[in-house]
Amino acid sequence: MTGKLRAMTTASSLLTVDLDALAQNYTTMRSLVLPPCKVTAVVKADAYGLGIEQVAKALNAANVRTYFVATIDEAIELRKHTDRKIATLNGFFRGAEKEYLEHDIIPVLCSLDEIDRWTYSKRCFWQVDTGMNRLGLRPHEFDKAFERAHYQPAFIMSHLACADDPAHPKNDQQRKELAAIETRYPLMRYSLANSSGIYLGSEYHFDMVRPGMALYGLNPMPELENPMQNVVTLETRVLQIHESQEGETAGYGATYKFERPAKLATVSLGYADGFLRAGSNQAKLYWQGQPCPVVGRVSMDLIIVDISNLPVNIIPPYEGDFLEVIGPSQSADALAASFGTIGYEVFTSLSRRAERIYKTSSGS
Template sequence: MARDVMTVDARISDHLAGATGTITIDLGRIAANWKALADKVAPARCGAVVKANAYGLGADRVIPALYRAGCTAFFIATPAEAEAARLLAPDADIYALDGLVGNAAQIFVRHNIHPVLSTLDDVAAWSLAARNHGDALPAALHIDTGLNRLGLPSRDVRRLAADPALLSGIRVELVMSHLASADVPNDPKNREQLVAFGTLSALFPNVPKSLAASDGLMLGPAYHFEIVRPGYALYGGQASAADTAPVAPAVTVAARILAVTAIAPGETVGYSATWQAERASRIATIAAGYADGIPRSAGCSNGETGGHVIIGGHRAPIVGRISMDLITVDVTDLPIDAAKPGAFATLVGNGLTIEDQGFAAGTIGYEILTRLGPRFTRLYIDERT
């Protein structure tokens, strides 16, 4: 079902009638996206990245939806996220991408979390936790293959393989790495990392391997190994610059129009008077701003192109600067009845993608999605209804 402004408006119940902005999250679509990706990568296993509160959409609702759909492997970042995920997916494999942070070892032992070990210090700490626990503990090894962020360098990987005592008490259940340029399919770095990963991961025979996230899984079966780790694609994002993932948008963002003002030619709009009307214009002021995660860079000055919103099925350009709580939009060319106070403008959805908004703001869709703030009222469409 299409998610347009009227759909969003219709789903605001009486007790939400004062909402200035909404995020409508289609849990059924997220589950369907996961199933489509699982079909694409079969026979590889398809996990789900649900860190950062399921990319800002609500892990308490997204994880159960994916778990019911059949997902049995979840990737989170922090110890707090690990605890929450375990309650929501009781018998799933849960991997903590940040590894052992603070007192994470105690939490991970208690909740059967698999830390992703990226340093020799992490390996030593988890081995000690296993000895104290009196039994082997599960973990993943993260190999750096060229991203130079988290990950064991090749010399440390070879050291672990040559001296099994260093992994005493650790049950290595996954060897993984992360691609640096998977969103650009023809980048030679993808092949370089694939070869490096194949070489180093072979030092741990019979251990499942994982290299691809949302964009990497689109590079083809050679990158799938035993498990893939989509995140952004689950929520309808298109990570690859060349190939379209078999997913559909699952998120609609809308904000209420507070006022529509008529201005004369030569009048300016917004802070620092960066945009000046060249004709008699109508300006709609919308109740969202950079405090809600709308990038300030999506605004525009005269002679520049910024972001857009959709009002009554029509695209309208953002004009002037985006401020903390407000966006100003030129609705001069829209029908009078389309833009009126109390109606909703679509910021994401109804043909305006997360990628569109990211490009307009000089960033990426990931940032648009994960920065959406708590002042937006979250509305959920449950796949069971």
């Protein structure tokens, strides 16, 4: 047996990645900007935990021309799967010059020191810090950078701190900071917008946009209905069905006490799989669209869920069935909210224990 049939017999959890939806989300991003603005793809952290090989294959077919990753190691791995441009967001690592050149990687230079050390060609980007205080040249350093460099960068970039909050004044402040540099150096090309930044409007697009999270189905506009297609479905195996009695407790630390008899399902998922411990007594799994609350602490490999309140017309799960963790009933963003975090952390926390199934119109 292969594909999903094999996974159904051996896997503790199933992670299905819809590559057609991924490609469609990239197409959606392209539809929001006007040529000649370039639309790239951010695939750092193993394509947000979904698997760089298969994701790159799908995005290559969708005609992505430039990729962004975080580190040189990620870039070297990605180079195995694409001949397109690859840039590293986290600067130019000292001592790694050979790797950048050998694998044709574009460094995003973030300091005067990095600009001084990159002596090979103009094939680089510069990052300016317009207000995040994280990485990049300060705006007042730009004149000095151009005086010292023997080349001009292909792009000058910055990164928005509050793009997921359209009303935040920081967005306009950062846009104006980058626009001021553009006024001084009008022949250069510029980039500011991430996924959420694309939705702030065309004045944020400049010459290149860098969508990441939205490609994978996360909501770039948290206060509105998600415009992206769902890419990820995560299901986990039921290991045991049993009854609890009034007064008994669930899990480590006895943090949940049953006030009445309950029917429980123990499932093969825990914090070692990326289901965060913050979901203890908070998160929900779903069976046929019905919520099943987590009771007790999330263990390393196991979760207990209460299936007592399923409607009478729904047959309850049995040992070997799979409960939905992420999917039609619960988005990654909704699950993340129950953890008190964001969808990025949910995706990038997913462990390799889940059997990955890549779904396309031509079959899994």
